[in-house]
Every structure is written in C-alpha cells, then in structure tokens.
Amino acid sequence: MIRWGYLIPRLAVVATLAAFLAFGLAPLVRWAVTTYGSRALGAKIEIESLQLSLASVRAELNGLQIANPAAPDRNLFRASRVELDLDREALLNRRLVVRQGRLDGLRIDDLRETSGALDLPKAETREAEFDSTAFCRQWLLPLAGRLQEDLERDLVTPRLCRDLHARWTGEYHRIEAEVAALRERLGRLKETVRELREARSIPDPRRIELMAAELEQLRGQLERLPSDVRRLQGQVQQDAESVKQGRDHDLAVLRSKLKIESLDGETLTQYLLNDEQAARVQELLAWIEWTRSNIPQPRKLAQPQRLRGHLVRFGDAPPQPELIFEQLAVAGEFRRHGQFVPFAGTITGVTNRPDLYGQPVVVEVRTGWETPLYVRAVLDRSGPTPRDQLVIELPNLNMPGRQLGKPELLALAVAPSPAAVQLKLDLHGDGLSGQLVFRQPSVQFEPTLATAYGGPLLQTRLTQVLAEVKQLSVTVELSGSLRRPRMQLHSDLGPQLAAGLTTAARQELQARVGQLSERVEREVRKQVDDVEQLVRSKSDELLARLDAPCAELEQLLAAQPGQWQLDQLGDLPPGIRAAQLPKLPVGQLLTR
Amino acid sequence: MLWFIKPLRYLAAALRDLHSPRRIAWGVALGMLVGLVPKDNLTAAVLGLALFSLRINLAAGTCTALLCACLGAWADPLTDRLGYAVLTAPSLVPFWTWLFQSPLSAWSGLDNTIVIGNLTLGLWLLYPVYHLTSRSAMGLQRRYGEWLAERLRKYRIYQALYGADLSTSWSLGR
Numbered sequence: 227m228i229r230w231g232y233l234i235p236r237l238a239v240v241a242t243l244a245a246f247l248a249f250g251l252a253p254l255v256r257w258a259v260t261t262y263g264s265r266a267l268g269a270k271i272e273i274e275s276l277q278l279s280l281a282s283v284r285a286e287l288n289g290l291q292i293a294n295p296a297a298p299d300r301n302l303f304r305a306s307r308v309e310l311d312l313d314r315e316a317l318l319n320r321r322l323v324v325r326q327g328r329l330d331g332l333r334i335d336d337l338r339e340t341s342g343a344l345d346l347p348k349a350e351t352r353e354a355e356f357d358s359t360a361f362c363r364q365w366l367l368p369l370a371g372r373l374q375e376d377l378e379r380d381l382v383t384p385r386l387c388r389d390l391h392a393r394w395t396g397e398y399h400r401i402e403a404e405v406a407a408l409r410e411r412l413g414r415l416k417e418t419v420r421e422l423r424e425a426r427s428i429p430d431p432r433r434i435e436l437m438a439a440e441l442e443q444l445r446g447q448l449e450r451l452p453s454d455v456r457r458l459q460g461q462v463q464q465d466a467e468s469v470k471q472g473r474d475h476d477l478a479v480l481r482s483k484l485k486i487e488s489l490d491g492e493t494l495t496q497y498l499l500n501d502e503q504a505a506r507v508q509e510l511l512a513w514i515e516w517t518r519s520n521i522p523q524p525r526k527l528a529q530p531q532r533l534r535g536h537l538v539r540f541g542d543a544p545p546q547p548e549l550i551f552e553q554l555a556v557a558g559e560f561r562r563h564g565q566f567v568p569f570a571g572t573i574t575g576v577t578n579r580p581d582l583y584g585q586p587v588v589v590e591v592r593t594g595w596e597t598p599l600y601v602r603a604v605l606d607r608s609g610p611t612p613r614d615q616l617v618i619e620l621p622n623l624n625m626p627g628r629q630l631g632k633p634e635l636l637a638l639a640v641a642p643s644p645a646a647v648q649l650k651l652d653l654h655g656d657g658l659s660g661q662l663v664f665r666q667p668s669v670q671f672e673p674t675l676a677t678a679y680g681g682p683l684l685q686t687r688l689t690q691v692l693a694e695v696k697q698l699s700v701t702v703e704l705s706g707s708l709r710r711p712r713m714q715l716h717s718d719l720g721p722q723l724a725a726g727l728t729t730a731a732r733q734e735l736q737a738r739v740g741q742l743s744e745r746v747e748r749e750v751r752k753q754v755d756d757v758e759q760l761v762r763s764k765s766d767e768l769l770a771r772l773d774a775p776c777a778e779l780e781q782l783l784a785a786q787p788g789q790w791q792l793d794q795l796g797d798l799p800p801g802i803r804a805a806q807l808p809k810l811p812v813g814q815l816l817t818r
Numbered sequence: 819m820l821w822f823i824k825p826l827r828y829l830a831a832a833l834r835d836l837h838s839p840r841r842i843a844w845g846v847a848l849g850m851l852v853g854l855v856p857k858d859n860l861t862a863a864v865l866g867l868a869l870f871s872l873r874i875n876l877a878a879g880t881c882t883a884l885l886c887a888c889l890g891a892w893a894d895p896l897t898d899r900l901g902y903a904v905l906t907a908p909s910l911v912p913f914w915t916w917l918f919q920s921p922l923s924a925w926s927g928l929d930n931t932i933v934i935g936n937l938t939l940g941l942w943l944l945y946p947v948y949h950l951t952s953r954s955a956m957g958l959q960r961r962y963g964e965w966l967a968e969r970l971r972k973y974r975i976y977q978a979l980y981g982a983d984l985s986t987s988w989s990l991g992r
Contacts, residue, residue: 320924535898535932538905540915
C-alpha cells in the first residue's frame with residue numbers, strides 16, 4: 227500500500243525543486259546579475275527578460291541595458307538580444323564558459339529613458355591649455371607691432387629738412403630785418419647829416435662825434451652784411467650735405483626694419499591645433515581610462531563567507547578560469563554626431579581570470595563603408611601589469627567645417643573635407659605611448675586676423691599665402707601616463723603659416739619701406755632745392771637791397787661843396803673831439 | 819497561510835513524538851550535519867534534501883540545523899585544518915582525484931577545506947549525536963513521556979497546533 231501521507235510531501239519537495247529550476251532559476255539569475263552587477267559597476271544594469279535552458283545549455287537575454295556611470299542619462303551600451311551558448315562540461319565543473327555568443331542590436335552611448343545613477347568624479351584636466359596670452363605677447367604682437375610701428379618716427383631727414391628750412395628762413399628774416407633797420411638808421415642819419423651840413427654855425431662837436439661813430443658803425447654793418455650773405459651761400463652746401471647724410475641714415479634705418487624675426491612654426495601649430503587635438507585625445511583617453519577602470523581586476527569569483535577556505539586541486543590539469551567568453555559576435559550601432567552608425571565585430575577571450583587563461587581580450591570592430599571605422603583593442607591582463615594596445619583607424623572621415631585658433635587673435639576657418647585619422651596607443655600599466663596621425667589631404671583655409679594683429683592688410687596677404695597650403699597633417703606624439711598624458715604636436719600647418727605670416731609681414735614692410743624711402747628721397751631733393759633756391763633768391767635780393775644803402779652812405783660821405791666835410795671830423799684828434807672842440811680853430815678844421 | 823506557525827507545529831510534534839526517540843535522534847544528528855556544512859553547494863543541497871525526505875523528526879532536525887549553522891562558523895578555523903588534512907591525506911588522494919574529475923563534483927564544494935572539514939566533523943559526530951540523543955530521548959520518555967504528553971494536551975495552544983498537524987497529515991494522506 228502506498229503511503230501517500232509520506233510520499234506526497236516528498237514529491238512536493240522534488241516538484242518544487244524542479245519548478246524552481248524550470249521557472250525560478252532564470253528570475254533568480256536575472257535578479258543576481260542586475261543587483262550585484264549594478265553594485266559592482268556603479269550603474270544600473272537592466273534585463274527585460276532572461277531565459278535559461280538547462281537542456282540546451284543556453285542563455286538568452288532580452289533588453290539588456292547597462293548605464294554609463296559617467297553619464298547616468300546614457301547607456302554604456304544596450305543590446306536588444308544576447309544569446310550565449312554555454313559549455314555543458316564546463317558548467318558541470320562549476321565554470322561558465324561561453325563558447326559562442328552574439329549581441330544584437332547593440333547601441334553604444336544611447337540615451338536612457340530613466341537615469342542610471344552614478345556620481346563619478348569628473349576627469350581632471352590633463353593637458354594644460356595653450357597659453358594664448360603668451361602667444362600673443364611673444365609672437366603676434368611683435369609682428370603686428372612691426373607693422374603698426376611709426377616708421378617715420380625714427381627718420382631724421384624730415385626733421386632735418388624742417389629744421390633747415392626754419393633755420394634758413396629765420397636767418398634770412400634776421401638779415402632782412404637787419405637791412406631794414408640799417409636803412410632806417412641810414413635815413414635818420416641822412417637827415418642829421420643834412421642838418422649838419424646845412425648848419426649856419428659850427429655844429430656841436432659832440433653831435434658830430436656821435437654821428438661819425440654811427441656812420442662808422444653803419445659802414446661796418448654794410449661791409450659785414452654782404453659777407454654774411456655770401457657766407458650763408460656757402461653754408462647751404464654744407465647743409466645740403468648733412469641732409470644727404472641724414473637721408474642715407476634713414477634709408478639704412480628703413481632697411482633694418484625689414485629684418486623680421488621669423489615666427490616659430492611649432493608655436494603656431496600649438497596655438498592652432500592644440501585645443502582641437504587635445505580635446506580629441508582627452509576624450510579618447512577618458513574613454514580608455516574609464517574602460518580600464520571598469521575592467522574587473524583578475525580575481526576569483528567572490529565566495530560566500532563560509533566558503534573562503536582553501537581549494538585543493540587534484541590532477542595535472544591546470545586551473546581554469548571560472549568565467550570565459552571565448553567568442554562574442556557583436557552587432558549594433560553607436561551614436562556619432564547625433565547619428566547612429568552601425569557596426570559589427572567580435573570580442574574574444576573575456577574572462578575573470580586572465581592570469582589563468584593566458585590570453586588577452588581582443589576586440590575588433592568595423593563600421594559600414596560610408597564612414598569606415600576600424601578598432602582593434604588588445605587588452606592583456608595575463609601579466610602582473612595590465613598592457614593594452616589600441617588601434618583606431620578612420621580612413622574616410624567627413625570633417626565638418628571648423629575654426630582653428632581664436633577669431634579675436636588669429637583664426638583659420640577650415641572648409642569641410644574628408645580626413646583620415648589613425649591612432650595607435652600602447653598602455654603599459656599607467657604608462658602611455660602612442661601616436662595620433664590626422665590627415666586632411668585637400669583642405670582650404672580662410673584666415674581671420676584681428677585688427678590689432680595686422681588686420682585686413684595682412685589678412686589679404688595671408689590668404690594668398692594659405693592658398694598654397696593644400697594639406698593639413700598633424701601628428702600627436704603621446705607619452706606620460708593615462709592620468710597625465712604629454713602631447714607633442716607636429717604639423718606642417720604651423721611652419722607653413724608662420725612662413726606665410728612672416729612673408730606677408732615682410733612684404734608689407736618692404737612696400738612701406740620702399741614708399742618711405744622714395745618719400746625721403748623726394749623730400750630731401752625738394753628741401754635742398756628749396757633751400758638753395760631760397761638762398762639764391764634771398765641772397766641776390768639782399769645784396770641788391772644792400773647796394774642802395776651803400777651808395778647812399780657813399781653819397782653821404784662824399785664832400786659836398788658848401789657843406790661840412792664829414793670825413794674830416796673823423797680825423798680830429800681824440801682830445802679835440804671831446805670838450806676842447808669849441809676852442810679849436812674851427813676855420814682850419816672846417817672849410818666852407 | 820499558516821506557514822508562520824510551522825516551526826511551532828514542528829515543536830509540538832517533537833513533544834508529541836517523544837514516544838519515537840529514534841526519529842528525534844536522527845533529526846538532531848542530520849540537522850547537525852546540515853547545519854555544519856556551508857551552504858551554496860551541492861553537498862548542502864543533498865543533505866538538506868535528505869533531511870526533508872527521510873522519515874525523521876523535522877522539527878528537531880531544522881532546529882538543530884539552525885543552531886549548528888550558527889555554531890559552525892566558530893568552528894571554521896578547526897574544520898579548515900581538518901578539511902585540509904582529509905583532502906591531502908595520501909591514501910585519499912586517488913579517491914579525490916577520481917571524484918573531482920567526475921561531472922558535477924565541482925558543484926559539491928568538497929574540494930574546499932571548510933566544506934570537507936565540516937562534513938567530516940559532522941559525519942564523525944553523527945553517530946555519537948544520534949546515540950546520545952536517542953538515549954536521552956528514551957530516558958525522558960521513560961520518566962516524563964506520559965506525564966508530559968498528558969500535561970501538554972491540556973494546553974489549548976498545543977491542541978490547536980496538534981490539530982493543525984493532524985489536519986495537514988490527514989488531508990495529505992487522502
């Protein structure tokens with residue numbers, strides 16, 4: 227007889243166990259993955275549904291979403307369907323080995339409907355920004371200063387000519403004034419002489435003496451002034467010579483202004499491309515750093531507290547990792563510039579114990595033909611120090627129009643055109659080495675130069691120079707560490723632009739110096755001619771004006787019948803010419 | 819609905835079953851074994867299944883399992899060394915080698931020193947515990963069995979629990 231009271235409870239236990247395996251195991255695994263996985267990652271892991279088939283040893287996940295810890299409103303990736311074919315034998319040996327897997331509908335960096343919360347500290351700024359102030363002070367301002375420099379300020383010729391003209395004019399004004407004063411005095415003297423000569427009595431000897439002295443002085447002046455005028459005629463030759471010397475000096479000064487110190491191409495490269503390339507590299511390095519930080523460290527799977535004894539191994543078989551994804555095929559899309567780009571690839575060798583597995587994780591991803599992207603990442607955790615290699619190739623990247631530099635200083639507008647990017651990185655521990663090569667084979671530049679640094683004049687010349695630059699090639703040598711990377715930029719743009727700027731500035735200066743030299747020559751010629759003409763005309767005029775007073779003086783001194791002979795007054799003894807004159811025999815002295 | 823009174827019902831059943839001390843003794847011995855062995859492995863699952871499947875006193879078994887699970891953690895340093903000695907005993911190495919190359923053996927957790935140590939300790943204590951419990955239960959039965967059963971039957975709570983147990987047994991039996 228069957229004892230139902232005994233059998234049914236036992237059967238119920240077995241049925242419950244079977245029901246748990248059939249219906250409860252999958253929800254339990256789903257709960258464990260989402261709960262403990264989220265805690266380990268620091269972001270939400272969500273699985274819409276999970277089916278486990280113990281018979282076919284197969285797992286199927288639908289609607290897998292893993293939030294990005296750095297951006298909670300985005301997913302690190304989302305897969306609409308994940309299929310995992312497990313290794314039965316490994317499963318019996320308490321190891322999870324995925325022989326083949328497939329991730330479909332993979333979307334990287336996808337927007338989430340709800341936030342997957344995590345507050346990671348923001349990545350510190352790794353690369354010091356380009357010091358544009360120093361760049362302006364050291365490079366642009368001197369160049370612009372040279373162009374804005376008042377070249378005339380250092381020229382001596384114009385000043386010399388102005389001084390000379392003023393001096394000569396003053397000199398002749400002085401002589402003219404002297405001649406005029408002399409003529410006035412002569413007029414007054416003539417009147418006095420006429421009074422003396424026509425006097426009925428003997429003139430006052432003192433007055434005669436004064437008049438004689440004045441006559442003598444007047445004569446002396448009349449004799450000196452022509453010589454002064456002639457001396458000035460000689461002086462003009464010397465002055466013309468000094469003006470010519472000044473002209474030579476000025477031309478030498480102007481020629482020296484043409485010596486412009488060439489701009490440093492590397493500095494210009496840094497100024498134009500540092501921000502763009504640094505942003506590109508930093509974004510990439512941030513991704514790498516984040517990815518590396520989220521790669522689980524090689525460790526055993528966590529064991530419950532009471533299972534933390536020692537595992538004793540038997541047999542010769544080497545220990546195997548508990549978890550291996552041998553090969554995963556991935557297909558999906560990632561967002562780039564707001565558009566989803568489809569990609570496909572494979573991931574091999576994912577394990578929780580790379581040290582036991584001995585092989586690196588290899589990720590290979592390709593996108594479509596329109597904007598092809600090839601990524602190969604080798605993540606080696608088998609040794610004591612993590613070693614990663616990353617190769618990214620973008621052979622046909624459609625670069626949108628962009629601006630290099632700053633419009634308030636110097637900027638280059640780059641027209642849209644295809645470009646190629648190749649990045650090779652080698653990370654050993656935290657050490658970083660690698661190279662980023664950016665090539666834009668057919669490129670057009672439109673420069674913008676602020677007025678303070680040359681303005682439209684230099685910009686026009688720069689445009690002509692840059693029309694010859696057809697290619698932009700940038701190489702970024704990376705070194706240092708992941709947290710503190712060092713970048714060394716090399717590009718042909720900087721040197722070409724520096725040469726262009728220098729040439730443009732030099733051409734501009736040359737044109738201005740040429741104009742100034744001609745102006746100096748012209749000015750010198752004109753000033754010298756003017757002075758010579760002034761001297762000639764004024765000298766002739768003055769000499770002519772001096773002839774009349776001389777003649778008048780001669781006439782005044784000439785003996786007039788019936789008048790006092792004035793010359794004789796001068797022959798009087800000095801004692802007589804004084805107070806003794808009234809006592810002198812006037813009759814003997816003066817004849818009528 | 820009455821799941822929360824199950825432990826009380828099991829206790830009442832244990833008191834009622836004083837006239838079957840062997841069931842109590844096996845319950846205590848198996849409960850001790852289940853309690854000592856760490857969970858999350860196939861060994862613990864099999865032992866648990868045995869505890870729930872065999873015709874033994876489940877109340878005594880579960881209570882002892884709970885008690886030994888708490889006490890077992892204190893014995894881990896000892897069982898770790900004991901387990902290591904068992905696993906590395908030269909005479910047993912061929913057996914372990916054969917065992918751990920078999921399917922599912924990895925799930926047993928027997929390659930862990932604490933698991934095998936606790937299992938060994940439990941198995942070593944199994945018969946002494948059974949024997950002592952059996953003798954004690956029989957002694958108690960002889961002295962206080964009838965008297966205790968009589969006194970207990972007067973309590974309404976016992977009657978209620980006993981009735982619930984009878985009702986469950988009766989309905990399952992049909």
